[in-house]
Amino acid sequence: MGKKVYETSIKKNRFSKKKILLGILGFIVILGLAVFLFANGYINKSLPETEGTVELSMLENEVTVITDEDGVPHIQADNARDLYIAQGYIQADRRMFQMELSRRQASGTLSEVIGEDAVSQDKYFRTLGLRRAAEESYEVYSEESIEVLEDFAAGVNAYIEEAKANNSLPIEFKLMGFEPEEWTPVDSLTIGKYMAFDLGGHWEQQAFNYYLLNEYDEEKAYELFPAYPENRPTIIKDGELDIAASFEDAVIPHPFNGSNNWVVSGDKTASGLPLLADDPHLGLATPSIWLQMHLESEDGLNVSGVIFAGVPGIILGHNDQIAWGVTNTGPDVQQLYIEKRNPDNANEFLYEDAWEEATIIEEPIKVKDGETIHYEVTETRHGPIISEFAEDTGKETVLSLKWTALDASTELEAIMEMNRAADWEEFEEGLEKFLVPAQNFVFASQDGTIAYKANGKIPIYEDGKDALLPLNGWEAENEWQDFIPFDELPAVVNPEKGFIATANNKIAPDNYPYHISNVWAQPYRYERIEEVLESGDNFTVEDMQNLQMDQTDLRAREFVPFFQETLSDIELTEQEQKALKLLADWDFTADKDKPQPLIFEHWMQEIQNEIYEGKIPDTMRDLFSTESQSIDNMLRLDRDGEQSIWLDENGGVENVLHSSLQAALEKLEEDYGEEMSAWTWGDYHQVPFNHPLSGVSPFLAFFFNKEDAIPVGGTGVTPMAASYNSKTGEVDHGASWRFVIDADDMNAGYHIVGPGQDGHFRSEWYHDQMSDWVEGNYHETRMDEADGLELKLVPEE
Numbered sequence: 001m002g003k004k005v006y007e008t009s010i011k012k013n014r015f016s017k018k019k020i021l022l023g024i025l026g027f028i029v030i031l032g033l034a035v036f037l038f039a040n041g042y043i044n045k046s047l048p049e050t051e052g053t054v055e056l057s058m059l060e061n062e063v064t065v066i067t068d069e070d071g072v073p074h075i076q077a078d079n080a081r082d083l084y085i086a087q088g089y090i091q092a093d094r095r096m097f098q099m100e101l102s103r104r105q106a107s108g109t110l111s112e113v114i115g116e117d118a119v120s121q122d123k124y125f126r127t128l129g130l131r132r133a134a135e136e137s138y139e140v141y142s143e144e145s146i147e148v149l150e151d152f153a154a155g156v157n158a159y160i161e162e163a164k165a166n167n168s169l170p171i172e173f174k175l176m177g178f179e180p181e182e183w184t185p186v187d188s189l190t191i192g193k194y195m196a197f198d199l200g201g202h203w204e205q206q207a208f209n210y211y212l213l214n215e216y217d218e219e220k221a222y223e224l225f226p227a228y229p230e231n232r233p234t235i236i237k238d239g240e241l242d243i244a245a246s247f248e249d250a251v252i253p254h255p256f257n258g259s260n261n262w263v264v265s266g267d268k269t270a271s272g273l274p275l276l277a278d279d280p281h282l283g284l285a286t287p288s289i290w291l292q293m294h295l296e297s298e299d300g301l302n303v304s305g306v307i308f309a310g311v312p313g314i315i316l317g318h319n320d321q322i323a324w325g326v327t328n329t330g331p332d333v334q335q336l337y338i339e340k341r342n343p344d345n346a347n348e349f350l351y352e353d354a355w356e357e358a359t360i361i362e363e364p365i366k367v368k369d370g371e372t373i374h375y376e377v378t379e380t381r382h383g384p385i386i387s388e389f390a391e392d393t394g395k396e397t398v399l400s401l402k403w404t405a406l407d408a409s410t411e412l413e414a415i416m417e418m419n420r421a422a423d424w425e426e427f428e429e430g431l432e433k434f435l436v437p438a439q440n441f442v443f444a445s446q447d448g449t450i451a452y453k454a455n456g457k458i459p460i461y462e463d464g465k466d467a468l469l470p471l472n473g474w475e476a477e478n479e480w481q482d483f484i485p486f487d488e489l490p491a492v493v494n495p496e497k498g499f500i501a502t503a504n505n506k507i508a509p510d511n512y513p514y515h516i517s518n519v520w521a522q523p524y525r526y527e528r529i530e531e532v533l534e535s536g537d538n539f540t541v542e543d544m545q546n547l548q549m550d551q552t553d554l555r556a557r558e559f560v561p562f563f564q565e566t567l568s569d570i571e572l573t574e575q576e577q578k579a580l581k582l583l584a585d586w587d588f589t590a591d592k593d594k595p596q597p598l599i600f601e602h603w604m605q606e607i608q609n610e611i612y613e614g615k616i617p618d619t620m621r622d623l624f625s626t627e628s629q630s631i632d633n634m635l636r637l638d639r640d641g642e643q644s645i646w647l648d649e650n651g652g653v654e655n656v657l658h659s660s661l662q663a664a665l666e667k668l669e670e671d672y673g674e675e676m677s678a679w680t681w682g683d684y685h686q687v688p689f690n691h692p693l694s695g696v697s698p699f700l701a702f703f704f705n706k707e708d709a710i711p712v713g714g715t716g717v718t719p720m721a722a723s724y725n726s727k728t729g730e731v732d733h734g735a736s737w738r739f740v741i742d743a744d745d746m747n748a749g750y751h752i753v754g755p756g757q758d759g760h761f762r763s764e765w766y767h768d769q770m771s772d773w774v775e776g777n778y779h780e781t782r783m784d785e786a787d788g789l790e791l792k793l794v795p796e797e
Contacts, residue, residue: 042167042168042171042174043171043762044762045166045167045168046163046168046169046170046171046760047760047762047763048093048094048758048760048763049093049791050065050067050789050791051789051790051791052791052792053791053792053793053794054089054162054791054792054793054794055793055794055795055796055797056085056086056089056155056158056793056794056795056796057158057795057796058085058154058155058158058795059082059085059086059793059794059795060078060079060081060082060795061077061078061079061082061795062078062792062793062794062795063075063076063077063078063082063083063085063086063792063793063794064076064077064790064791064792064793065086065090065790065791065792065793066786066787066788066789066790066791067788067789067791068781068786068787068788069787069788070292070751070757070765070768070769070779070781071756071757071758071763071764071765071768072292072293072294072757072781073090073094073293073294074293074294074296074783074786074788075087075090075293075294075295075296076296076297076786077296077297077298078297078298079297079298079299080148080151080297080299080301081147081151082297083295083296083297083301084148084151084152084155084312085151085152085154085155085158086155086793087152087155087293087295087312088151088152088153088154088155088156088157088158088159088183088312089155089156089158089159089793090155090293091155091156091291091293091307091309091310092155092156092159092160092183093159094291094309094757094758094759094760095287095291095309095310095758095759096156096159096160096163096169096170096173096180096759097170097172097173097759098287098309098310098759099156099180099183099187099191099309099310100173100180101692102191102194102308102309102310103187103190103191103310105121105125105194106125106130106131106190106191106193106194106197107125107130107131107187107190108121108122108123108124108125108126108130108131108363108365109122109365109366110122111365111366111367111368111373112178112366112367112368113176113177113178113368114176114368115367115368115369115370116367116370119365119367119373120249120389121249121251122365123249123365123375123389124249124250124251124386124389125251126363126365126375126377126389127377127384127385127386127389128197128384128386128401128406129361129377129379129384129406130190130193130194130196130197130405130406131186131190131193132361132406133193133405133406133407133408133409134186134189134190134192134193135186135189136407136408137189137193137408137409137410138185138186138189139408140408140410141410141412141413142413144416145410145412145413145416146185148312148313148412148416149185149188149189149312149412150185151312152185152188152311152312153183153184153185153187153188156183156310157182157183160180160182160183164179170759170760172693175693175700176693187310188310188311188312188412189412191308191310191311192308192311192411192412193405193436195308195437196405196436196437197253197405198253198282198437199253199328199330199437199439200253200333200334200403200405200437201330201331201332201333201334201403202330202332202334202467202517202518202519202625203334203335203336203386203401203403204250204622204623204625205226205518205519205623205624205625205626206334206335206336206467206468206469206470207336207399207470207623208620208623208624208625209221209224209225209468209469210336210469210470211620211623212224212225213469219645220645220646223630223633223634223644223645223646224624224626224630224646225468225518226468226518226519226520226626226629226630249389250386250389250622250623259278259279259280259281259325259326259327259328259502259503259504259735260277260278260279260281260327260501260502260503260525260529260548260719260721260735261276261277261278261279261325261326261327261440261442261501261502261503262276262277262442262499262500262501262502262529262533262544262547263275263276263277263325263442263443263444263450263451263452263499263500263501264276264450264498264499264533264539264544265448265450265494265498265499266448266743267498267537268498268499268533268536268537268538268539269537269538269539269540269742270538270539270540271540271742271743271744272744273446273448273742273743273744274444274445274448274449274450274742274743275444275539275540275541275544275740275741275742275743276318276323276324276325276442276443276444276450276739276740276741276743277325277544277545277547277548277738277739277740278316278324278325278326278327278442278737278738278739279548279721279735279736279737279738279739280316280325280326280327280735280736280737281721281723281733281734281735281736282733282736283732283733283736284687284689284731284732284733284734284736284754285689285690285691285692285732286689286690286691286694286704286705286755286756286759286766286767287309287691287755287756287757287758287759287766288736288737288753288754288755288756288757289308289309289736290306290307290308290736290737290753291306291307291308291309291753291757292304292305292306292737292751292753292757292781293305293306293307293314294781294783294786295313295314295419296783300420301319301419301420302319302320302783303317303318303319303419303420304317304318304319304749304781304783305317305318305739305749306737306739306751306753309759311412312412313412313415313416313419314415314419315415316737316739317739317749318741318746318749319419319420319421319746320746320747320783321421321422321423321445321446321746322421322422322423322424322427322443322444322445322446322746323443323444323445323741323743323746323749324418324427324441324442324443324444325441325442325739326439326440326441326442327439327440327502327503327504328437328438328439328440328504329437329438329439329440329454329455329456329458329504329507329516329517330438330504330517330519330520330521331438331454331456331458331516331517332458332459332461332466332467332515332516332517332518332519333403333404333405333436333437333438333456333457333458333459334401334402334403334404334467335382335401335402335403335459335467335470335471335480336399336400336401336469336470336471337380337382337383337399337400337401337402337470337471337472337473337478338397338398338399338470338471338472338473339380339382339385339397339398339399339400339473339474340396340397340473340474341394341395341396341397341398342355343396346394347360347378349380349381349473349474350473350474351381351473351474351476352474352475352476353474356380356381358378358379358380358385359378359379360376360377360378360379361376361377361378361379362375362376363375363376363377379400380400380473381473382400382401382402382473383400383401383402383403383406384400384401384406385398385399385400386399386400386401387399399470400473402480404435404436404438404456404457404458404459404483405436405437407435407457409435409436409457410433410434410435411433411434411435411436413430413433414430414431414432414433414434415430415434416430417429417430417433418430418431418434422445423445423447423449424443424445424449424451424493427443428451428453431453431455432486434455434456435456435457436456436457437456438454438455438456438457438458439454439455439456440452440453440454440455440502440507441453441454441455442500442501442502444741444743445743446743446746448743449493449494450493450494450495450499450500451491451492451493451494451500452490452491452492452493452500452502453489453490453491454489454490454491454507454508454516455489456489457483458483458484458489458514458516459480459481459482459483459484460480460481460482460483460484460514460515461480461481461515462481463477465478466515466518467515467517467518468518484514488513488514490507490508490512490516497534499533499534501526501529501530501533502526503521503525503526503529503719504520504521504525504526505520505521505523505525505526506520506523519625519626522555522628522629522632522717524553524554524555524558524717524718525717525718525719525721527554528550528552528554528718528719529547529550529719532547532550533547540742541740541741541742541750544740545738545740545750545776545778546776547719548719548720548735548738548740548776549719549720549776550718550719550720551589551590551591551713551714551715551718551719551720552588552589552590552718552719553588553589553590553597553600553715553717553718554588554717555604555632555715555717556586556588556590556596556597556600557588559604559632559635560583560584560586560588560600562635562639563580563583563603563657563661564580564583564584566653566654566657567580567654567657567658567661570654570658572658575665575669575674575676576661576662576665578676579599579661579665579676582595582596582599582676582677583596583599583600586600589713590681590713590714590715590718591681591713592680592681592682592685592711592712592713593680593681593682594680594681595676595677595678595679595680595681596681597681597685597713597715598668598672598679598680598681598683598684598685599664599665599668599676599679601681601685601715602664602667602668603660603661603664604628604631605664605726606660606661606663606664606667607631607635607656607657607660608627608628608631609660609663610650610656610659610660610663611631611634611646611647611650611656612627628716634646634647635647635653638653671684672684680711681711681713682711682712682713683711684729685711685712685713685715685722685724685729685731686709686710686711686712686729686730686731687709687710687712687722687730687731687734687754687770687773687774688705688708688709688710688730688731689705689707689754689755689767689770690704690705690732691704691705691761703761704761706761706766706767707755707767707770709730710770710771710774711774712731712774714734716733720734720735720776721733721734721735722734735752735754735773736754737751737752737753737754738751738752738773738776738778739751740778746783747782747783747784747785748780748781748782748783749780749781750778750779750780750781751778751779751781752769752772752773752776752777752778752779753769754769754770754772754773755767755768755769755770755773756768756769756770757769
């Protein structure tokens with residue numbers, strides 16, 4: 001009896017525990033479901049508005065926004081004021097989190113929302129003073145342009161107020177625990193200044209050259225200069241100025257934030273009117289740096305193309321009469337100056353045998369979950385002292401930066417005029433106000449004109465000084481004398497050869513009277529574009545698209561035969577022979593399915609490592625913007641029978657090529673196995689389009705990086721530019737937007753905006769163009785037949 005009761009008790013207890021466990025599990029499931037439904041509802045609330053009606057009190061008249069099948073908003077308004085209010089609202093609805101991070105990064109206020117990890121970066125951008133430059137620019141804008149900025153800001157703020165009231169801000173704000181503050185016109189101008197930073201100049205190369213001359217004998221140092229100086233510059237050898245320590249945390253843009261563009265005259269096209277193509281090369285991430293839009297108002301504006309999120313107007317694209325595109329000119333618009341500090345007064349610096357008082361700017365940095373940091377920026381007559389932002393302060397020798405972008409400038413006014421221009425004369429008149437960054441503009445119009453201008457504020461260097469090294473800041477003779485006159489900037493209109501192309505290559509002949517730059521991109525992209533455009537006629541839009549996607553590697557075409565010839569007389573392993581045989585059979589296209597680009601690119605990486613590893617510190621290699629070009633130049637020197645000191649010190653070119661091939665193949669075998677014919681470039685070279693929060697945790701990466709990285713062809717030197725992180729193979733830089741237009745139909749443009757139009761991960765236009773970007777599938781956007789979802793923005797009743 002007792003045993004039975006005990007057993008019954010045990011069973012009841014087990015049943016009771018089971019019920020409790022089931023109850024707990026049920027509660028967890030219900031709670032999880034509730035959390036999911038809440039989160040799902042919250043997330044969906046922040047999806048962009050594409051249908052229905054939204055009241056905006058500041059509007060004068062109704063505005064129609066049609067979102068087409070590719071997520072492109074077509075904004076139609078009665079007047080310019082309503083148009084820019086609507087543009088601000090729509091941009092914020094699509095990209096508010098991106099806009100917030102952009103203005104904070106450029107302003108140096110990321111620490112307020114990220115915390116201590118962003119302090120060094122904030123100090124750097126506070127030191128540069130992009131926001132201070134934007135504030136100065138605002139003061140010189142015309143009343144009309146200020147109205148555009150204010151109208152745009154009003155639209156952004158209408159979205160912010162609405163989203164806060166409806167608890168519908170993008171989920172990123174909730175995850176980071178903050179809300180956006182009011183948008184101002186200066187925020188838009190600051191983002192514009194950041195793009196000038198991203199496409200800026202070459203101060204880091206000057207710093208690196210300074211380091212070289214302090215570390216190596218002159219001949220060895222000069223071999224790594226981007227241009228061998230005819231009048232060798234002098235330099236003070238001052239051990240107190242530690243370049244590596246001074247710039248360890250500096251934010252260095254991609255060394256060749258560049259682009260391709262070209263325009264072909266009607267004499268060489270099937271339509272008989274010009275073709276224009278443009279693909280700016282910038283960082284590849286989610287969301288895209290560009291937002292594609294179409295703006296139309298009853299006062300005559302009808303323009304389509306792309307703009308940076310946070311900025312009004314259309315910076316690249318076309319209207320119904322003209323089209324234009326840009327590449328980065330890359331001129332020497334940044335100059336480092338060596339400054340001597342008064343040992344008795346830290347705020348004074350030497351100039352022409354007298355001590356000058358510097359300007360001290362208070363820049364307190366608020367830090368999330370921390371105390372506000374007292375931070376000061378010191379500005380000499382040349383600009384901010386940038387060698388002390390890393391807290392290595394008080395030295396008697398420092399470096400300041402003079403840079404055209406830190407002056408007041410009027411790019412937005414230029415954009416407004418370019419958007420409305422009807423011909424080359426009107427367009428060029430607008431260009432006169434586009435000062436920074438200096439860009440190579442190509443132009444095409446319905447009247448058959450094709451044109452080019454290297455536009456912007458480019459300083460004049462005189463007396464043999466050509467921006468290779470920091471200059472002595474205490475000598476008046478080292479000051480910039482003036483800027484190249486607008487009418488004397490490089491320009492071409494309707495050339496006889498029937499096309500104009502640029503790819504960040506050298507743009508002016510040696511007899512051009514002014515210095516532009518010492519640093520140009522490797523010539524391979526331009527040479528391939530020229531090769532194709534010279535070889536044919538009757539070009540079509542499809543031909544231009546194919547050229548933008550061209551994966552021919554002229555660097556490999558130049559050096560593979562030389563490598564094979566150099567190694568032809570030495571004993572090679574079976575694997576090395578196989579590798580050389582594969583390369584001999586290669587057509588030099590960097591196809592994602594081929595093994596040859598994988599072998600060649602790793603071989604070139606190992607050559608660089610062989611030459612520089614252990615000899616130049618990693619912190620200095622970050623400043624070495626022409627590292628790849630320097631390797632090409634060394635190899636050419638040896639091939640052409642001249643001497644390369646760096647190759648000779650590594651045992652000569654034969655030894656360098658053999659040992660680097662061995663290292664490359666060893667690494668590739670370890671990663672991809674011994675069967676070389678099974679290797680593919682795409683196994684390593686892949687594009688992920690990462691979201692900025694995806695690196696925080698795998699959980700966030702799952703949501704924000706919706707698609708897996710995609711294997712992709714091309715390299716950093718092919719027309720289809722796809723630069724990558726050499727440690728991971730991750731493609732993080734390339735054609736951020738591709739665009740082609742035929743002037744025969746100015747209402748139709750052909751675009752790819754990778755990875756998509758929207759910044760919301762639930763949007764159908766979030767990553768819908770990832771595969772298009774890899775495969776070259778363009779979408780047509782028409783200005784005369786907008787069709788899709790309709791949203792009405794209306795004044796309050």
